[in-house]
Amino acid sequence: VIRMLIDADTGIDDSLAILHALKAPDVKVEGITTVFGNASVAQATDNTLRLIKLANPGYEVPVAMGAAKPLTREWAGPVSHVHGNNGIGDVDLPASEQQALSESAAQFIVRKANELGGELTLVTLGRLTNLAEALEIDPELPKKVKRVYIMGGTVFAPGNVTPKAEANFRGDPEAVAAVMKSGLKITMVGLDVTMKVRLTQQHLDAAAGYCRPENKPIVQYMNDALQHYFRFYWQVDNLMGACPTHDPLTVLVARMPWVVRTQTMKVSIETEGVYCAGSVVADLRTKPSEGHEIEVCVDVDAEKIPHHLLSVF
Numbered sequence: 068v069i070r071m072l073i074d075a076d077t078g079i080d081d082s083l084a085i086l087h088a089l090k091a092p093d094v095k096v097e098g099i100t101t102v103f104g105n106a107s108v109a110q111a112t113d114n115t116l117r118l119i120k121l122a123n124p125g126y127e128v129p130v131a132m133g134a135a136k137p138l139t140r141e142w143a144g145p146v147s148h149v150h151g152n153n154g155i156g157d158v159d160l161p162a163s164e165q166q167a168l169s170e171s172a173a174q175f176i177v178r179k180a181n182e183l184g185g186e187l188t189l190v191t192l193g194r195l196t197n198l199a200e201a202l203e204i205d206p207e208l209p210k211k212v213k214r215v216y217i218m219g220g221t222v223f224a225p226g227n228v229t230p231k232a233e234a235n236f237r238g239d240p241e242a243v244a245a246v247m248k249s250g251l252k253i254t255m256v257g258l259d260v261t262m263k264v265r266l267t268q269q270h271l272d273a274a275a276g277y278c279r280p281e282n283k284p285i286v287q288y289m290n291d292a293l294q295h296y297f298r299f300y301w302q303v304d305n306l307m308g309a310c311p312t313h314d315p316l317t318v319l320v321a322r323m324p325w326v327v328r329t330q331t332m333k334v335s336i337e338t339e340g341v342y343c344a345g346s347v348v349a350d351l352r353t354k355p356s357e358g359h360e361i362e363v364c365v366d367v368d369a370e371k372i373p374h375h376l377l378s379v380f
């Protein structure tokens with residue numbers, strides 16, 4: 068069983084990733100921490116609590132609220148045109164009785180890593196602010212975490228918020244730089260692979276047919292929330308009834324690393340520049356010397372991903 072802690076800026080694709088993890092038979096979600104990004108951190112926290120109620124995983128999943136803004140910069144505000152006014156495509160899920168913990172996301176990450184003695188897998192789906200803060204609290208954290216799967220960045224593919232930068236990395240470049248040089252074992256699941264996968268209306272319709280009866284409301288929620296996301300990807304990438312799968316693929320890679328091909332690279336994070344702040348500089352020279360070594364996902368078995376993602380329901 069993979070003991071997983073998910074850090075999310077709970078928007079539409081984050082919500083799919085969270086539901087997948089909560090229903091995957093080989094995953095125990097040890098907790099979910101939240102961060103600003105797609106929505107405010109308060110909204111992301113509320114969304115997360117509602118999603119846990121919807122999934123009803125059969126065990127308790129603590130939630131800890133994290134950073135409301137980047138380490139050193141100002142936050143530009145939620146991206147309602149991508150994720151809706153409430154972050155989850157304006158779907159109104161029933162409220163939860165569960166409360167967030169009183170400790171912060173960073174404190175919670177540190178506590179869990181220490182409790183689980185090397186068994187904790189981290190999956191980050193938003194800005195890396197919480198993880199950077201956790202590293203400040205406990206500089207020994209890299210020795211205690213099994214591996215971090217990070218949704219963010221791109222090496223070969225274009226950026227999505229600037230020609231060169233991806234949203235999660237752009238949203239707090241200083242945090243990404245701190246995480247990359249920390250010594251954590253990192254697998255970067257960036258736009259190089261997430262943009263290659265297409266989740267479509269057809270996949271959802273099929274899932275509505277084959278899902279277990281108790282998961283019908285989950286599939287219905289995904290269908291409703293994704294309508295908003297489909298509209299956005301129709302506008303930016305000319306996709307019809309389809310979207311890429313950033314955050315869900317990242318959880319999947321943590322479960323099934325064989326669905327991607329990775330390449331070990333030395334990377335640095337650019338923290339300056341109009342276009343390049345938050346972009347990944349990979350040293351691809353014959354004898355790389357600049358940056359810190361991580362695993363970068365460079366290719367994916369794209370056709371199989373939607374089935375892997377939806378068959379847990």
Ligand code: BDR
Nearest residue numbers: 078080081192234235313
């Ligand atoms: C990332 O940005 C957010 O909008 C998504 O949830 C995903 O984590 C993609 O660049």
Ligand code: CA
Nearest residue numbers: 076081192193
């Ligand atoms: Ca996200």
